[in-house]
Amino acid sequence: MAETKQSNRPLSPHLTIYRPQLTSMSSIFVRITAIAIFALAIFPAWWLLAAATSESAFAFIDGLMRSWLGDLVLFGATFAIFYHMLGRLRHAIWDLGYFVEVRESENMAIIMIIASVAMAFLVAIIF
């Protein structure tokens, strides 16, 4: 009765053998973008501290962030931050009980991708 039984029941499909779908991939990307922004968050904080500290400290980090590499990273970060924001908006909509059908979820995924890329370009062009 109390012995640990070895189960022969079928297991749910594991991530590595599961066919990539728009719903699952868009959800995984929400997590990836979160980890990326988390790591990159040190740069605006460093930049602000440098601005509050000295001319030379500011010149270094400001130069780094405004170099071509800095521009590229900031563009990617802008996309990531908006993608993650919209991903979490989708979760909030699901949690409130709306648009939980597969078709609707996929439509929201497409909107997330288009809107976050558009926002990244918009910010890059305007500022």
Add this chain to the structure above:
Amino acid sequence: MRFLTDRKRAVGMGSAREGTHHHWQHLVSSILLQVLIPLFVFTFAYSLGGTQEEVVAYYARPFPLIVTVLTLIVGMLHLLREVHEAIEDYVHGTAQKLALVATQGFAYTVIAVGLIALAKIAL
């Protein structure tokens, strides 16, 4: 035969009994950040590119100051929950504990650095 029922064997093995709070907090910060993130991105993008004096003058103004303070706190704690959830899923044992501690230390450090910088600028 051991005098343990199936239920007794399962008690304590499952839920950490704290998932609902984590989930609710995450929903709250998700919704709050829908407002904060566009404001933060626009103010930060606007200020980037100025000289040091211009940046200091900009963040001494109440609106960008408050937006940035709020985004630092709400945003970093939100991202900390995101990262903790990922660590709890994929890292286990001692490595998991150390990763949870390290990421929490990192998040608190970023918040402190940002707030101290803004305090120096604003006051």
